[in-house]
Amino acid sequence: MSDAEADARPRPRLLPLLEARAVSRTYDDGAVRALKDVSFTIAPGEYVAIMGPSGSGKSTLLNLLGALDHPSEGEIRFEGQSLCGRTDLDRFRARTIGFVFQSFHLLPTLTALENVQIPMFEGPLDRRSRVRKAEELLCLVGLSHRLKHVPQKLSVGERQRVAIARALANDPLMLLADEPTGNLDSRAGADVLDLFDRLHRERGVTLVVITHGAEVAARAERTIWIRDGQIDLLQMPGGAVTRCAV
Numbered sequence: 001m002s003d004a005e006a007d008a009r010p011r012p013r014l015l016p017l018l019e020a021r022a023v024s025r026t027y028d029d030g031a032v033r034a035l036k037d038v039s040f041t042i043a044p045g046e047y048v049a050i051m052g053p054s055g056s057g058k059s060t061l062l063n064l065l066g067a068l069d070h071p072s073e074g075e076i077r078f079e080g081q082s083l084c085g086r087t088d089l090d091r092f093r094a095r096t097i098g099f100v101f102q103s104f105h106l107l108p109t110l111t112a113l114e115n116v117q118i119p120m121f122e123g124p125l126d127r128r129s130r131v132r133k134a135e136e137l138l139c140l141v142g143l144s145h146r147l148k149h150v151p152q153k154l155s156v157g158e159r160q161r162v163a164i165a166r167a168l169a170n171d172p173l174m175l176l177a178d179e180p181t182g183n184l185d186s187r188a189g190a191d192v193l194d195l196f197d198r199l200h201r202e203r204g205v206t207l208v209v210i211t212h213g214a215e216v217a218a219r220a221e222r223t224i225w226i227r228d229g230q231i232d233l234l235q236m237p238g239g240a241v242t243r244c245a246v
Protein backbone atom coordinates (compact mmCIF):
# COMPACT_ATOMS: atom_id res chain seq x y z
CA MET A 1 0.00 0.00 0.00
CA SER A 2 1.34 3.45 -0.90
CA ASP A 3 1.76 6.21 1.71
CA ALA A 4 -1.06 8.14 0.05
CA GLU A 5 -3.40 5.13 0.32
CA ALA A 6 -2.37 4.59 3.93
CA ASP A 7 -3.03 8.28 4.69
CA ALA A 8 -6.49 8.01 3.12
CA ARG A 9 -7.52 5.11 5.36
CA PRO A 10 -10.00 6.07 8.08
CA ARG A 11 -8.23 6.22 11.45
CA PRO A 12 -9.84 5.25 14.73
CA ARG A 13 -10.61 8.51 16.52
CA LEU A 14 -9.40 8.77 20.08
CA LEU A 15 -12.48 8.80 22.29
CA PRO A 16 -12.75 11.91 24.48
CA LEU A 17 -12.28 11.17 28.16
CA LEU A 18 -14.97 13.66 29.01
CA GLU A 19 -17.64 15.31 26.95
CA ALA A 20 -20.25 17.94 27.79
CA ARG A 21 -23.09 17.71 25.24
CA ALA A 22 -25.48 20.67 25.15
CA VAL A 23 -25.42 20.86 28.94
CA SER A 24 -27.69 23.26 30.79
CA ARG A 25 -28.22 23.57 34.54
CA THR A 26 -30.94 25.62 36.13
CA TYR A 27 -31.63 26.22 39.81
CA ASP A 28 -34.68 27.41 41.72
CA ASP A 29 -37.24 25.90 39.30
CA GLY A 30 -35.57 27.50 36.32
CA ALA A 31 -35.26 31.00 37.80
CA VAL A 32 -31.44 30.77 37.73
CA ARG A 33 -29.84 29.54 34.50
CA ALA A 34 -26.31 28.76 35.68
CA LEU A 35 -25.23 26.94 32.50
CA LYS A 36 -26.75 27.26 29.04
CA ASP A 37 -26.11 24.78 26.26
CA VAL A 38 -22.45 24.12 26.99
CA SER A 39 -20.56 21.66 24.76
CA PHE A 40 -16.89 20.67 24.65
CA THR A 41 -14.65 17.62 24.90
CA ILE A 42 -11.55 16.85 26.93
CA ALA A 43 -9.12 14.24 25.62
CA PRO A 44 -7.35 11.70 27.83
CA GLY A 45 -4.26 13.25 29.39
CA GLU A 46 -5.18 16.87 28.65
CA TYR A 47 -4.56 19.72 31.08
CA VAL A 48 -7.44 22.19 30.76
CA ALA A 49 -8.12 25.40 32.69
CA ILE A 50 -11.65 26.77 33.05
CA MET A 51 -11.73 30.52 33.63
CA GLY A 52 -14.47 33.08 34.07
CA PRO A 53 -15.76 35.77 36.40
CA SER A 54 -17.41 34.93 39.70
CA GLY A 55 -20.94 33.62 39.17
CA SER A 56 -20.28 32.60 35.56
CA GLY A 57 -21.01 28.90 36.20
CA LYS A 58 -17.57 27.37 36.70
CA SER A 59 -18.31 25.47 39.92
CA THR A 60 -21.65 24.31 38.52
CA LEU A 61 -19.77 22.93 35.52
CA LEU A 62 -17.14 21.23 37.65
CA ASN A 63 -19.84 19.58 39.77
CA LEU A 64 -21.42 18.20 36.60
CA LEU A 65 -18.09 17.00 35.16
CA GLY A 66 -17.38 15.26 38.47
CA ALA A 67 -20.80 13.56 38.58
CA LEU A 68 -21.62 15.38 41.82
CA ASP A 69 -24.69 16.87 40.15
CA HIS A 70 -26.89 16.22 37.11
CA PRO A 71 -27.56 18.52 34.15
CA SER A 72 -31.11 19.88 33.76
CA GLU A 73 -30.67 19.30 30.01
CA GLY A 74 -27.99 17.64 27.91
CA GLU A 75 -25.54 15.06 29.16
CA ILE A 76 -22.03 14.44 30.42
CA ARG A 77 -20.24 11.51 28.81
CA PHE A 78 -17.23 9.73 30.22
CA GLU A 79 -15.25 7.60 27.76
CA GLY A 80 -18.25 7.75 25.44
CA GLN A 81 -20.80 6.61 28.04
CA SER A 82 -23.46 8.90 29.37
CA LEU A 83 -23.43 9.43 33.13
CA CYS A 84 -27.21 9.97 33.02
CA GLY A 85 -29.03 7.12 34.64
CA ARG A 86 -25.89 5.41 35.94
CA THR A 87 -26.68 3.88 39.30
CA ASP A 88 -23.06 3.42 40.43
CA LEU A 89 -21.97 7.05 40.48
CA ASP A 90 -20.40 6.81 43.95
CA ARG A 91 -18.18 3.98 42.80
CA PHE A 92 -17.48 5.68 39.48
CA ARG A 93 -16.36 8.87 41.25
CA ALA A 94 -14.26 7.04 43.82
CA ARG A 95 -12.37 5.05 41.19
CA THR A 96 -12.08 7.61 38.44
CA ILE A 97 -11.92 11.14 39.79
CA GLY A 98 -9.80 12.93 42.37
CA PHE A 99 -11.21 16.21 43.71
CA VAL A 100 -9.09 19.11 44.95
CA PHE A 101 -10.85 22.06 46.58
CA GLN A 102 -9.79 25.58 47.50
CA SER A 103 -10.29 24.90 51.20
CA PHE A 104 -8.63 21.44 51.29
CA HIS A 105 -11.46 19.61 53.20
CA LEU A 106 -9.03 17.66 55.40
CA LEU A 107 -10.31 16.04 58.59
CA PRO A 108 -8.76 18.12 61.38
CA THR A 109 -8.23 15.35 63.93
CA LEU A 110 -6.48 12.97 61.53
CA THR A 111 -2.81 13.03 60.58
CA ALA A 112 -1.66 13.58 57.01
CA LEU A 113 -1.09 9.83 56.69
CA GLU A 114 -4.62 9.08 57.92
CA ASN A 115 -6.27 11.74 55.75
CA VAL A 116 -4.68 10.31 52.61
CA GLN A 117 -5.98 6.82 53.44
CA ILE A 118 -9.63 7.88 53.69
CA PRO A 119 -10.59 7.20 50.03
CA MET A 120 -8.87 3.80 50.21
CA PHE A 121 -11.16 2.42 52.92
CA GLU A 122 -13.74 1.28 50.34
CA GLY A 123 -11.07 -0.33 48.16
CA PRO A 124 -9.28 -3.69 48.16
CA LEU A 125 -6.10 -2.74 50.08
CA ASP A 126 -5.41 -4.12 53.55
CA ARG A 127 -4.19 -1.80 56.30
CA ARG A 128 -0.48 -2.30 55.70
CA SER A 129 -0.82 -1.66 51.93
CA ARG A 130 -2.98 1.41 52.60
CA VAL A 131 -0.39 2.90 54.89
CA ARG A 132 2.42 2.14 52.45
CA LYS A 133 0.51 3.73 49.58
CA ALA A 134 -0.33 6.83 51.65
CA GLU A 135 3.36 7.16 52.53
CA GLU A 136 4.31 6.90 48.85
CA LEU A 137 1.77 9.55 47.89
CA LEU A 138 2.91 11.91 50.62
CA CYS A 139 6.46 11.35 49.44
CA LEU A 140 5.34 12.15 45.87
CA VAL A 141 3.94 15.52 47.01
CA GLY A 142 7.11 16.28 49.00
CA LEU A 143 5.72 15.63 52.49
CA SER A 144 7.53 12.49 53.64
CA HIS A 145 8.66 14.48 56.71
CA ARG A 146 5.09 15.43 57.68
CA LEU A 147 3.33 12.04 57.88
CA LYS A 148 2.22 12.31 61.50
CA HIS A 149 1.20 15.98 61.45
CA VAL A 150 -2.44 17.01 61.80
CA PRO A 151 -3.61 19.75 59.38
CA GLN A 152 -3.30 22.52 61.96
CA LYS A 153 0.42 21.80 62.29
CA LEU A 154 0.93 22.13 58.54
CA SER A 155 1.29 25.26 56.41
CA VAL A 156 -1.63 25.96 54.06
CA GLY A 157 0.52 24.91 51.10
CA GLU A 158 1.33 21.63 52.84
CA ARG A 159 -2.38 21.09 53.59
CA GLN A 160 -3.19 21.45 49.92
CA ARG A 161 -0.46 18.97 49.03
CA VAL A 162 -1.95 16.47 51.53
CA ALA A 163 -5.32 17.04 49.83
CA ILE A 164 -3.73 16.34 46.44
CA ALA A 165 -2.13 13.14 47.78
CA ARG A 166 -5.58 12.12 49.07
CA ALA A 167 -7.11 12.90 45.65
CA LEU A 168 -4.59 10.49 44.11
CA ALA A 169 -5.32 7.67 46.56
CA ASN A 170 -7.30 5.53 44.10
CA ASP A 171 -5.13 6.32 41.05
CA PRO A 172 -7.79 8.45 39.34
CA LEU A 173 -7.75 9.05 35.60
CA MET A 174 -8.67 12.65 36.20
CA LEU A 175 -8.18 15.40 38.78
CA LEU A 176 -10.85 18.09 39.06
CA ALA A 177 -9.61 21.12 40.97
CA ASP A 178 -11.70 24.13 42.07
CA GLU A 179 -9.43 27.16 42.68
CA PRO A 180 -6.67 24.93 44.10
CA THR A 181 -4.31 27.85 44.72
CA GLY A 182 -7.00 30.30 45.86
CA ASN A 183 -5.99 30.16 49.53
CA LEU A 184 -2.23 29.94 48.98
CA ASP A 185 0.52 32.53 48.79
CA SER A 186 2.37 32.74 45.51
CA ARG A 187 5.24 30.44 46.58
CA ALA A 188 2.92 27.70 47.85
CA GLY A 189 0.68 28.18 44.81
CA ALA A 190 3.64 27.70 42.48
CA ASP A 191 4.58 24.49 44.35
CA VAL A 192 1.07 23.12 43.78
CA LEU A 193 1.21 24.05 40.10
CA ASP A 194 4.64 22.41 39.78
CA LEU A 195 3.09 19.29 41.30
CA PHE A 196 0.19 19.39 38.80
CA ASP A 197 2.74 19.73 35.98
CA ARG A 198 4.52 16.60 37.19
CA LEU A 199 1.30 14.59 37.61
CA HIS A 200 0.27 15.56 34.11
CA ARG A 201 3.65 14.93 32.49
CA GLU A 202 4.86 11.88 34.39
CA ARG A 203 1.63 10.10 35.30
CA GLY A 204 -0.59 11.16 32.39
CA VAL A 205 -3.31 12.39 34.77
CA THR A 206 -6.02 14.43 33.03
CA LEU A 207 -6.34 17.77 34.82
CA VAL A 208 -9.32 20.14 34.79
CA VAL A 209 -8.65 23.22 36.89
CA ILE A 210 -11.05 26.05 37.65
CA THR A 211 -9.17 29.26 38.27
CA HIS A 212 -9.29 33.02 38.40
CA GLY A 213 -5.53 33.16 38.05
CA ALA A 214 -3.81 33.76 34.72
CA GLU A 215 -0.65 32.15 36.16
CA VAL A 216 -2.64 28.94 36.75
CA ALA A 217 -4.18 28.95 33.28
CA ALA A 218 -0.73 29.58 31.79
CA ARG A 219 0.34 26.13 33.00
CA ALA A 220 -2.58 24.39 31.25
CA GLU A 221 -2.46 23.21 27.64
CA ARG A 222 -5.64 25.09 26.84
CA THR A 223 -8.31 27.22 28.43
CA ILE A 224 -12.10 27.32 28.27
CA TRP A 225 -13.51 30.75 29.19
CA ILE A 226 -17.05 30.90 30.58
CA ARG A 227 -19.26 33.97 30.85
CA ASP A 228 -22.91 34.11 31.98
CA GLY A 229 -23.20 30.33 31.88
CA GLN A 230 -21.97 29.98 28.32
CA ILE A 231 -18.65 29.21 26.74
CA ASP A 232 -17.27 32.54 25.70
CA LEU A 233 -13.92 31.51 24.24
CA LEU A 234 -12.78 27.96 23.57
CA GLN A 235 -9.13 27.24 23.01
CA MET A 236 -8.68 24.14 20.86
CA PRO A 237 -5.82 21.64 21.20
CA GLY A 238 -2.94 23.33 19.40
CA GLY A 239 -3.86 26.79 20.64
CA ALA A 240 -6.42 28.29 18.21
CA VAL A 241 -9.14 30.21 20.07
CA THR A 242 -12.79 30.13 18.94
CA ARG A 243 -15.35 32.67 20.13
CA CYS A 244 -18.57 30.81 21.01
CA ALA A 245 -21.00 33.12 22.80
CA VAL A 246 -22.84 35.67 20.66
Ligand code: ADP
Nearest residue numbers: 027028032034053054055056057058059060061
Ligand atom coordinates in the same frame (compact mmCIF):
# COMPACT_ATOMS: atom_id res chain seq x y z
P1 ADP B 1 -18.79 30.39 39.68
O1 ADP B 1 -18.22 29.08 40.14
O2 ADP B 1 -18.31 30.78 38.31
O3 ADP B 1 -18.60 31.49 40.67
P2 ADP B 1 -21.37 29.13 40.12
O4 ADP B 1 -21.39 27.93 39.28
O5 ADP B 1 -21.07 28.96 41.58
O6 ADP B 1 -20.37 30.21 39.49
O7 ADP B 1 -22.77 29.87 40.03
C1 ADP B 1 -23.39 30.20 38.77
C2 ADP B 1 -24.75 30.85 39.06
O8 ADP B 1 -25.61 29.88 39.64
C3 ADP B 1 -24.68 32.00 40.04
O9 ADP B 1 -25.65 32.95 39.65
C4 ADP B 1 -25.05 31.36 41.36
O10 ADP B 1 -25.62 32.31 42.24
C5 ADP B 1 -26.06 30.32 40.92
N1 ADP B 1 -26.08 29.15 41.80
C6 ADP B 1 -25.06 28.30 42.03
N2 ADP B 1 -25.45 27.29 42.84
C7 ADP B 1 -26.76 27.52 43.12
C8 ADP B 1 -27.73 26.82 43.91
N3 ADP B 1 -27.44 25.68 44.55
N4 ADP B 1 -28.97 27.35 43.96
C9 ADP B 1 -29.30 28.48 43.30
N5 ADP B 1 -28.43 29.18 42.54
C10 ADP B 1 -27.16 28.70 42.45
